[in-house]
Amino acid sequence: MTDAALPIGVFDSGVGGLTVLNALREKLPGENLIYLGDTARVPYGTKSSLSVTRYAEQAAACLIDRKIKLLVIACNTASAVAVEPLQQKYPLIPVMGVVGPGADACCAVSKNRHIGVIATESTVNNQAYQQAILKRMPDASVAAQSCSLFVALAEEGWHEGELVEQIVAKCLAPLKQIESPAIDTLVLGCTHFPALKECIGKVMGADVVLVDSAQTTAEAVREELQRSGMLNQADAGDVEFLVTDDPQRFSRVAEHFFEGELTAGEIQQVDIQHFDKG
Ligand code: DGL
Numbered sequence: 001m002t003d004a005a006l007p008i009g010v011f012d013s014g015v016g017g018l019t020v021l022n023a024l025r026e027k028l029p030g031e032n033l034i035y036l037g038d039t040a041r042v043p044y045g046t047k048s049s050l051s052v053t054r055y056a057e058q059a060a061a062c063l064i065d066r067k068i069k070l071l072v073i074a075c076n077t078a079s080a081v082a083v084e085p086l087q088q089k090y091p092l093i094p095v096m097g098v099v100g101p102g103a104d105a106c107c108a109v110s111k112n113r114h115i116g117v118i119a120t121e122s123t124v125n126n127q128a129y130q131q132a133i134l135k136r137m138p139d140a141s142v143a144a145q146s147c148s149l150f151v152a153l154a155e156e157g158w159h160e161g162e163l164v165e166q167i168v169a170k171c172l173a174p175l176k177q178i179e180s181p182a183i184d185t186l187v188l189g190c191t192h193f194p195a196l197k198e199c200i201g202k203v204m205g206a207d208v209v210l211v212d213s214a215q216t217t218a219e220a221v222r223e224e225l226q227r228s229g230m231l232n233q234a235d236a237g238d239v240e241f242l243v244t245d246d247p248q249r250f251s252r253v254a255e256h257f258f259e260g261e262l263t264a265g266e267i268q269q270v271d272i273q274h275f276d277k278g
Helices: 018-027 049-065 076-089 099-109 121-125 128-136 149-156 162-176 193-204 213-227 247-254
Strands: 008-012 033-037 070-073 095-097 114-119 141-146 185-189 209-212 239-243 267-269
Touching (some): 008 018, 070 076, 076 095, 076 121, 099 128, 114 121, 114 128, 128 141, 141 162, 185 193, 247 267
Parallel strands (some): 008 070, 033 239, 070 095, 185 209, 239 267
16 A cells, blocks of 8 residues: 555544544545544543543554554544644654644634634633634634533534524623624534534624634645645545444434444444553
8 A cells, every 4th residue: 555545544532523524535535534433431521631632642543553644633622632742652644633723714714813712621621722823813812612512412413493592592602792892703613513503603693704623624634645745646535433432322423423324334343442652
């Protein structure tokens, strides 16, 4: 196998990273992909940085063991803490998270430099997006709101309807209340939130641009592969699915996220806990 034909490894805490996988498949149809969902330990969004970093190290080691050419940390919570440690640990392959590309995109679209971020509790507490945005645009004002409840709504397939709108409106109220000036850009800083994009857009109003970090990450991956001459020009790439818990549940919940057919028989259950820090 030539280096360009090697797969891209993508990992997430569970099913949500399938939104990043969708974007990668759309922008890079020739690429082979291996997706790893750490379903045995999801959610990451309420766990400590120490635990999430350890989980991310094990997931990365599992994918690197399978020979990949690039690693995408699709989980925002893991990206917030593990990009740098993994870049240091694996200097020979590009390690890309979703926070940097998301911050790049919102800085590019915000006109008034008042930016909102919604993410899991852990991503908000780690200040990951806040710092990434201020690094790129030091005079920006950033308001971040934890919306962990959206993760459950998205997984249950509750993406629209009156009740969902009420919940979304309640969670987003602190961001909507910001005035003079109001935020003009909102980053969807969690893998699950693109599933609620329509409802979030309706609640925030047409003046607020929603930035989907799944899309911007896929674009950043394409640019990186092009730059390094590692783009796979094949017609259609393969996708392999690995999970750390029951494939049945993954395939069922995946229906709400994955733009494609996926049966439990195509999903392999793996144990990644023996991939230690090394
Ligand atoms: N994948 C996580 C993220 O993007 C959301 C789900 C979880 O809490 O594990 O932050």
